[in-house]
Amino acid sequence: MNAPKIRVAGIVDESVTDGPGIRFVLFLQGCPHHCEGCQNPQTQCLEGGTFMTADEILDRIRNDPLISGVTFSGGEPFLQAELIAPIARECHKLGLDVMTYTGWTFEQLVSAKNPSWNRLIAESDVIVDGPFRKDLRSYNTKFRGSSNQRLVNVPLSLLMLSVQTN
Numbered sequence: 001m002n003a004p005k006i007r008v009a010g011i012v013d014e015s016v017t018d019g020p021g022i023r024f025v026l027f028l029q030g031c032p033h034h035c036e037g038c039q040n041p042q043t044q045c046l047e048g049g050t051f052m053t054a055d056e057i058l059d060r061i062r063n064d065p066l067i068s069g070v071t072f073s074g075g076e077p078f079l080q081a082e083l084i085a086p087i088a089r090e091c092h093k094l095g096l097d098v099m100t101y102t103g104w105t106f107e108q109l110v111s112a113k114n115p116s117w118n119r120l121i122a123e124s125d126v127i128v129d130g131p132f133r134k135d136l137r138s139y140n141t142k143f144r145g146s147s148n149q150r151l152v153n154v155p156l157s158l159l160m161l162s163v164q165t166n
Contacts, residue, residue: 005051006083009043009075014066019099019126019143021068024061028075028084033103037134039145043075054087061091069097072124078102078109082116088123099143100124103131106152110161127152 009027012018018025027040029049038044061070070091072084077100088098100120102109106129109117121127128143129150136146143151 003053003055004083005053006057006080007049008052008057009040009049011057011060013060013064015071017143018071018073019069020097022066023069023071023099024064024067024096025071025073026057026084026087027073028077028080030079031074031076031103032079033076033131035103035132035134037137038132040074046079049075054083054090057087058090061087061096062094067096069099069125071099071101072120073101074103076103078104078117078120081114081120085116085119085123088120092123097125098123099126099128101128105129106150106154106157121154122158124154127154 007029009029011027012025015023015025027043029043030046031044034044042048061067070088077084091098106127109121129152130148133146133148136148138147141147141149
């Protein structure tokens with residue numbers, strides 16, 4: 001049986017700009033947001049990129065002793081959440097933290113009640129949420145391109161949501 005293929009725009013094996021520490025960054029192909037001034041416009045086309053299996057990606061992660069975390073960026077990672085959530089789960093088993101960028105807000109992701117999205121949310125330690133806004137571009141927002149984007153502590157945010165609903 002053939003393993004499902006992830007549509008990948010690119011990989012940076014060791015980045016210090018896409019989250020804290022030295023990170024493996026997986027840029028996913030395809031994005032519905034089309035933010036004006038997007039940093040990665042080449043990742044927007046849903047048909048572009050190259051195909052890789054989760055095992056191929058995980059082999060690269062496992063073979064790099066320098067990385068402290070993994071970042072999913074884009075494009076829009078949540079378009080391929082079903083395929084990358086298992087990678088995130090395996091990264092946690094390896095002791096790596098997971099950061100996921102998205103053009104949707106955390107509230108939009110949670111309220112969608114999409115099972116695949118929920119798995120990726122749960123496997124993310126931090127989500128950088130919200131569309132890039134050229135009019136709010138900032139060079140003073142750590143790991144974010146515009147001031148409307150947030151660094152969401154996912155475990156704490158999910159805990160707060162469960163407290164509010166009980």
